[in-house]
Amino acid sequence: MIIYLLCLILFCCGLYCILRKRNIIKIILGIIIAEYAVNLFFILVAYRMEGRSPILSSDVEIVNMVDPLPQALVLTAIVIGLATTALMVALAMRIYEKYKTFDITKIKELRG
Amino acid sequence: MIELYVLLIFMIIGAIIAIEMKDILSSVIAVGAVGLGLSIALLILKAPDVAITQLVVEILCLIILIRATLKKDLPFSTTGRWLLNTLITVGFIVVFLFVAIKAFKDLPEFGYPIMRIANTYLKEGLVRTGASNIVASVILDFRAYDTLGEATVLFTAVIGVLAIIRRIGRKKKDEVVEEDDE
């Protein structure tokens, strides 16, 4: 219970960073933090008390394994996060090239 | 499980440092610390596959981000309605957490997942796919279609980065532009 809450607090740290910071790189960092939090949350809900990792061994029989499905899904989610981050960094660097700044209050050619 | 709490608090502190630090390079490194903490937490939670992937992805992300931030000017500005906007954001987050706390009561308790489908994977994974790493059998056999999607997302990102990085995007009518294809 408390641990879920701590995890969501981490998510909200990222959310705060995205919503309030005015620097492009800070916004990207906020998204990375929020992604970490969601991934951790997914693994947390899969954990089993006194669990073992879901890898079988040929000699001993392992009981009480943790849930393998969320682990597989988080692997996918990490890759998707990496892809989005790479794309955003590329955009940020091109924006820097054009405007010579990372400050989004100074990058305002479009009206909201 | 006390180490997990310590790690999570460490990660939250790292995240707050990353958010509030004035120097961007320090922020990026603080995020690196958060990622490292996450990797150790995943190891404690018995997810070695994810921990390895998280670690290597973290390193790559960090290198790319440091490259992006190195030797750039770092102006910081606070807009006019700073207090109002912050209050709205914090208010939204408080409401969000409040709804979440209520929802947590209905979730299965931490450490006791339901595992309806997962038990099938654990029991039949080895016999039906032949892979002793159950996570590998899930991502590449039971749910290989997801992995196709995942590989495609990465492919899309590579082509997307190549497209964004082009120096000349538009050309005039009948203009011949030297295209630097990579």
Added chain:
Amino acid sequence: MTATSNILPLFVGISLAGAFLTSIVGKRVKWLPDLMGSLTTLILLGLSLITVRIVATQGILVYSVGSWKLPIGIALVLDGLTVFMLVTVNLMAFLIAIYSINYMERFTSKWKFYTLFLLMVAGMNGVVITGDMFNLFVFLEIAAVASYALVAFGTERHELEAAFKYTVMSTVGSLFVLLGIVFLYSYTSTLNMADMANILAQKGASNITIMVSVLFIMGLGLKAALVPFHAWLPDAHPSAPAPISAMLSGILIKSLGVYTLCRVFYNIIGINSSLSLILMVLGTLSMVIGVFLAIGQWDFKRLLAYHSISQIGYVILGIGLGTPLGMIGGLFHLFNHSVFKSLLFLNSGAVEYATGTRDLQKMGGLMTKMPITGTTSLVASMSIAGIPPFNGFWSKLIIIIACVQANHLGYAFWAVLASILTLASFMKVMKYAFFGKLREKWNKVEEVPVFMKLAMVILALICVVGGVLLIYNINEVFLKPASDVLLEGTKYADIVFKGIQ
């Protein structure tokens, strides 16, 4: 499991194969990307028309990927709503691919454009056809990542900026969706939509459902650009190249936003009166605020982008009503909107192609120089403004009648008001862009090349005959099965389980 169901994975497989091949070969052979783009989307269009017949004769089809039966593997589901979306997506994709052959001559690196275009089509087909919650998220991300790169395809300063804004907001939306999926997985311990719907129905209402609904409304609202979450759309849609604006406005926000929203709320969580109220209020807000913001615009594409927000409001209002008539009206309007809004964006692209400007005040009298663009644009404007006998009139009429029938006179009033304001706004477009006196500067303007004309003419024809879809026989195989899927609500689960046997 019959042989016909092997058609299901082909929708993703063919478009991905097209994209990968384009990326290898297209670099060297100049004409190949055009061919690959049009050919792949043509095959997909053919396949989706076949599925209309399959569903009409055989009913719902369920396909287990990798022979893993439903709860443990990923299932692909073909039902009425899926068929409806598949036809809409692939029809538009094909016509826009034809249009791009000429239009994208003005951009460098055509093969990158077509690769990303086909990946986006693959993502949308994947979202529509899947029956698995996490798989939906993955394909949502493919389509979204491709669209981020395509918005920035011109690589000018405002395009990069708009793309960044879009990327940030859309990624936040995706994170909310993922968080919602985590909650659902933990609560039900399954990822299959049908299985999930069953378990949620057994467990009854709880705080989890509220939390998940909030997360999905925020996440998918960001994707569909409903009004409190719309800030990215008026920047991103005008900045993209015209075919991509047409794709984004025409089908991307519908298949990622509206379709997913419907699927989750009607078939998985199960609709209730408060959710229905939220959808209707959001729809009405989008409808009215979008049109008010649109009136003052002088940039052709920006004006169209605000109208997209407004028209999506109609769709959400119709679907949110929850009555059979409202449902048919909402879905019909979804189809019509993708036709006429794509056409309008293609027209704006044609005008930009010929004159190089998007500012309405600088145009004037283009009708004499560009008769086909002008005429098709007139047809589309009358459609969007709801003038009989064009298709937009019928769908708006149905939505308004449905509002009145359900005793929601207030919503009906706002719908009529928004429609009148839309008419006013498009009269302005017609007056400034195509009618009036021809400026001297445009004396040398020529009509656009043949493929652009072809795509616009076909879309205009669909606008004119669109009302035909309401005729009993066609309605029975195309629109009604789609609305039936939503009306069945959480009974969807039983039907899917029956389909697997």
Added chain:
Amino acid sequence: MSKEHDKGMSLIVKVITRLTVGLILLFGIYIILHGHVSPGGGFAGGVIIALSFVHLMLAYGKDVALKKFPKTAMSFFESMGAILFLSIALLGFTGGYFFLNFISKGEPFRLFSAGTIPLSNIAISLKVGAGLFAIFVVLVLLKFEWEKKE
């Protein structure tokens, strides 16, 4: 040889890189091939391979790294990996299903077991390794317009 030493980092870094880069590459390959019996798999292994080239590039400068792994090879491997994985999926149709694991499962816990899983791992690692290194190279080599003039 002497020209190579002018670029990149100091001599200490270069010597250590020469020792470690092969090991990192080998470790990546090990992780890929044993993806189905131990933790790891195609994705983690692919990233490690990409990181070994990134390592080389940071230490020796872009010329050496790009000679080892030229840009044309990158885009080729990337697309090939994707096509290979899609073909594995489509080959499943020979058994009647998309993504069917159509090769015999073999004896558990051995390197050659689990049907298509090791093959998929290899395809994914090709794609990921080449793709991520391509992203890195493109972003590092991005010279701003005003930097060119100076």
